[in-house]
Amino acid sequence: MCGRASQAEIKAYKQKIQGWLAPNGFIPRHNLRPTELAWIVARRGDGVVKTIEARWWCQWEGAHRFDTKYPTFNARVETMHSKKLWPDLLKKGQRCLFPIDSFYEWPIKGKGLPPVEIFVKGREPFALAGLWSRYFEDGEARYSFTTFTTNPNEFMKPIHEKAMPVILADIDEQKLWLQEGDEELLRPFEGEMESVALRDT
Numbered sequence: 001m002c003g004r005a006s007q008a009e010i011k012a013y014k015q016k017i018q019g020w021l022a023p024n025g026f027i028p029r030h031n032l033r034p035t036e037l038a039w040i041v042a043r044r045g046d047g048v049v050k051t052i053e054a055r056w057w058c059q060w061e062g063a064h065r066f067d068t069k070y071p072t073f074n075a076r077v078e079t080m081h082s083k084k085l086w087p088d089l090l091k092k093g094q095r096c097l098f099p100i101d102s103f104y105e106w107p108i109k110g111k112g113l114p115p116v117e118i119f120v121k122g123r124e125p126f127a128l129a130g131l132w133s134r135y136f137e138d139g140e141a142r143y144s145f146t147t148f149t150t151n152p153n154e155f156m157k158p159i160h161e162k163a164m165p166v167i168l169a170d171i172d173e174q175k176l177w178l179q180e181g182d183e184e185l186l187r188p189f190e191g192e193m194e195s196v197a198l199r200d201t
Helices: 010-016 086-092 171-180
Strands: 005-007 029-032 037-043 049-055 074-076 095-100 102-105 116-120 126-137 140-150 193-197
Touching (some): 005 037, 005 095, 037 140, 037 171, 086 126, 095 140, 095 171
Parallel strands (some): 049 140
Antiparallel strands (some): 116 193
8 A cells, every 4th residue: 555655846847747837826745645745747527637636535526525434545456347436437537646755554564663655766756656536615616536456566675565655656557547547557567666764754
C-alpha cells in the first residue's frame, strides 16, 4: 500500500510528469497523508488534462460531503472492476497521476523498525497511477483521488509483502495511462528502486 508521500521537487515535475503545469501557491510537502490536499494531473472524460488540487481519499462521484468511513485512498488493481467505487470512474475515464518524489512504508516484518523512504533509482520524481472524482462541500465542487496498488516487486517484498503503489516513471507511460487508460500499465514496477531508513515519526 502507499499511505505517505513526498510532493516537493516541483522544479523537476515539468520534465518528468506528463501534463504537469505548476500551480500557483504550491507548497512543498514532505509528509503527505491520506485525506490531505495534494496536486494531481487529472484527465477529464472529454480528454482535457489539468493540474488540480484534490484530497487523497477518493469520494463517490457527486457526493455531497467528504466521508472517510471506508479507506479509499488506495485502489487494488486486482479488484478494481469488482469494487463498487472504481468501475464508474474507469468508465468515465477519470484517470490521474499523483506526482511525487518518494513514498514511505513501515516494514511489516520486525515490530519497531523505523519507516523507510522509497525512491525510483536516481531519486527522480515519478507518478503514481490513480483515479479522481468530484464531490461537493457547501455547494462548491471539490476533488479527490485514489492511487492504485498491486503486487510488490522483488525490491518491495522485504518491506511490504502484500502491495506496492503502481509507479509510472516513464513519461510516455504516464501519457498512455492518462489518454488511453491502458490497464497493462498497472503492474509492479520493473525499474530499479532505492530506499533509506528514517527515524520513526
